[in-house]
Amino acid sequence: MAVLVSDYFIPAIFALVLFSLWFAGRDRVEREAHQRAVGISMTALGIANLAVQVINSVYFRPRPFVQYELDLLFYRPTDSSFPANPAALTFAIATGVWGGNRRVGAALYALAVLYGLSRVYAGVFYPSDILAGAAIGVVVALLVSKLFLLLEPLPTIVLRLARRLYLA
Numbered sequence: 501m502a503v504l505v506s507d508y509f510i511p512a513i514f515a516l517v518l519f520s521l522w523f524a525g526r527d528r529v530e531r532e533a534h535q536r537a538v539g540i541s542m543t544a545l546g547i548a549n550l551a552v553q554v555i556n557s558v559y560f561r562p563r564p565f566v567q568y569e570l571d572l573l574f575y576r577p578t579d580s581s582f583p584a585n586p587a588a589l590t591f592a593i594a595t596g597v598w599g600g601n602r603r604v605g606a607a608l609y610a611l612a613v614l615y616g617l618s619r620v621y622a623g624v625f626y627p628s629d630i631l632a633g634a635a636i637g638v639v640v641a642l643l644v645s646k647l648f649l650l651l652e653p654l655p656t657i658v659l660r661l662a663r664r665l666y667l668a
Contacts, residue, residue, distance in 0.1 A: 504618040510615045514590060514611070517597070518541060518542070536655060537600025537605075539658070540599060541641070543647075544593070544596050544637070544644040544645075547644060548636055549588070552584075553585075556579060562581060564625070565624065571623075581626060581629050582629045582632060583632035583636055584629040584632065586616070587629070587634045588637040591633070592638070617630075
């Protein structure tokens with residue numbers, strides 16, 4: 501369980517999935533849909549992280565291991581428990597990917613839920629922290645997805661430029 505709870509294992513899987521998805525696709529249309537999904541996911545990740553940091557700066561909630569005598573599986577985080585930043589980020593990525601590839605998105609949702617539950621099990625978050633973080637991630641990713649549609653043709657221009665630079 502310590503592997504699932506760590507700050508590195510599941511986030512590394514998410515990063516590898518995004519990297520792989522950027523280059524995946526049977527044809528140019530499918531690859532471009534995946535690349536848009538990665539762009540939406542990365543933008544949503546940044547905005548969700550910012551939203552959580554803003555909430556953390558105005559509202560501090562002690563972590564469960566502080567209020568109850570719990571044995572932690574790893575280091576003692578000192579920042580606010582509410583909302584859960586790992587949940588916000590993993591659900592933002594899963595929602596962004598869902599828009600471009602339902603199968604991979606569903607797998608990432610399952611992994612995000614598992615990650616959230618493991619963090620509750622470890623005593624570093626309350627269930628409500630995970631739910632709030634997940635809600636922030638999903639809402640931000642859906643808004644970013646709408647924003648990408650409103651900003652068209654800018655995302656298409658960025659993808660074309662990336663292709664010209666052999667990055668896509």
